[in-house]
Amino acid sequence: MSLPEAPRFVLTVSSNKGGVGKTTLSANLAIYLRALREELPILLVGLDDQGSLDRMFSIQPREPGAKNLKHGWAERSLAGVIQLGEYGIHFVPSPPDVALLKARAEDPHILRAILARTAWPGVVILDTKSDLEALTLNAFHAADRILVPVADWASLEEAGKTFRTLENARLDLERARVVLTLVDRRTRGGEEGLPLAHLLQDEIERRGWPLYATALSRSPRVEALNSASGRPLSILHQARGTAVHRELRELAEEILGDLGLGERLPLPPRGGGAGWSEAPEADAGEEGAELGAETTPARRSWAAELLGGVLRRL
Numbered sequence: 590m591s592l593p594e595a596p597r598f599v600l601t602v603s604s605n606k607g608g609v610g611k612t613t614l615s616a617n618l619a620i621y622l623r624a625l626r627e628e629l630p631i632l633l634v635g636l637d638d639q640g641s642l643d644r645m646f647s648i649q650p651r652e653p654g655a656k657n658l659k660h661g662w663a664e665r666s667l668a669g670v671i672q673l674g675e676y677g678i679h680f681v682p683s684p685p686d687v688a689l690l691k692a693r694a695e696d697p698h699i700l701r702a703i704l705a706r707t708a709w710p711g712v713v714i715l716d717t718k719s720d721l722e723a724l725t726l727n728a729f730h731a732a733d734r735i736l737v738p739v740a741d742w743a744s745l746e747e748a749g750k751t752f753r754t755l756e757n758a759r760l761d762l763e764r765a766r767v768v769l770t771l772v773d774r775r776t777r778g779g780e781e782g783l784p785l786a787h788l789l790q791d792e793i794e795r796r797g798w799p800l801y802a803t804a805l806s807r808s809p810r811v812e813a814l815n816s817a818s819g820r821p822l823s824i825l826h827q828a829r830g831t832a833v834h835r836e837l838r839e840l841a842e843e844i845l846g847d848l849g850l851g852e853r854l855p856l857p858p859r860g861g862g863a864g865w866s867e868a869p870e871a872d873a874g875e876e877g878a879e880l881g882a883e884t885t886p887a888r889r890s891w892a893a894e895l896l897g898g899v900l901r902r903l
């Protein structure tokens with residue numbers, strides 16, 4: 590019996606350092622990728638037991654005994670545990686604790702095989718726990734791209750451990766990419782008082798690690814979206830006009846280009862589909878001004894693009 594086709598792309602988000610924005614990046618990247626490429630279904634899988642992805646995406650309150658990642662792992666396919674969530678994102682409910690799962694993940698190739706059998710037709714995003722243990726190793730082996738968030742010198746050193754782990758596992762280092770996160774443009778360091786983000790960038794280049802050009806700003810708005818209520822909220826839907834909104838869109842486009850999916854499709858209608866809006870929010874808030882952010886440039890509507898295409902062909 591031949592195995593079904595593997596998912597088109599698997600992105601793993603990983604850092605051995607806690608609190609560098611892995612889950613925020615995974616969840617919001619899912620939403621931006623979905624908005625930019627409506628034809629590409631996105632599946633989010635959290636390999637930890639914090640439940641933040643469930644809180645953000647679940648539409649129904651969780652039923653006792655509902656299936657989660659643990660069941661998918663046992664069934665060797667996620668097909669029976671995937672749920673459609675908010676923002677048109679599919680997700681796999683997290684297990685209440687990952688200790689059992691970890692014990693069943695000693696072979697680092699299991700998740701890759703599970704994803705191959707699941708045959709998800711679009712992008713799978715794996716959000717990992719802040720460790721380099723069995724589940725994270727499985728996520729490395731399954732990944733086409735490994736996004737390594739770096740927010741400061743400590744997480745930069747931890748990124749070094751990720752690269753060494755990949756090397757030890759004989760995985761191609763080229764599949765990993767550093768993403769600067771939680772960047773506060775006002776923080777300076779070094780003898781010359783240069784912006785921290787520049788110093789980190791120089792060091793990453795010196796070490797020869799691939800780096801996405803787009804850095805994500807630290808934003809009080811994002812902090813509030815994540816923590817002001819029990820349900821974290823989407824940056825795309827709630828923080829339009831801010832620097833971090835623009836950056837996430839750029840990063841999503843950079844990743845699509847990196848995966849060979851750079852061709853732009855017409856945008857969904859305003860207010861429709863996955864919720865992409867062409868115009869910045871009226872009150873972009875102080876953050877944009879504070880960080881010197883530009884607002885999202887106005888773009889032609891999808892209808893205008895289509896019409897333009899038709900007219901050009903006539």
Ligand SMILES: Nc1ncnc2c1ncn2[C@@H]1O[C@H](COP(=O)(O)OP(=O)(O)OP(=O)(O)O)[C@@H](O)[C@H]1O
Pocket residue numbers: 606607608609610611612613614717718719771805806807808809811812813815816833
């Ligand atoms: N761009 C941002 N601006 C401001 N705060 C942010 C940003 N991104 C994440 N945060 C905040 O930083 C904290 C850690 O974020 P998050 O949970 O995404 O990190 P993590 O790496 O997944 O953490 P863990 O290691 O616990 O899984 C949270 O309080 C979150 O709200």
Ligand SMILES: [Mg+2]
Pocket residue numbers: 611612613637639717
């Ligand atoms: Mg997390």
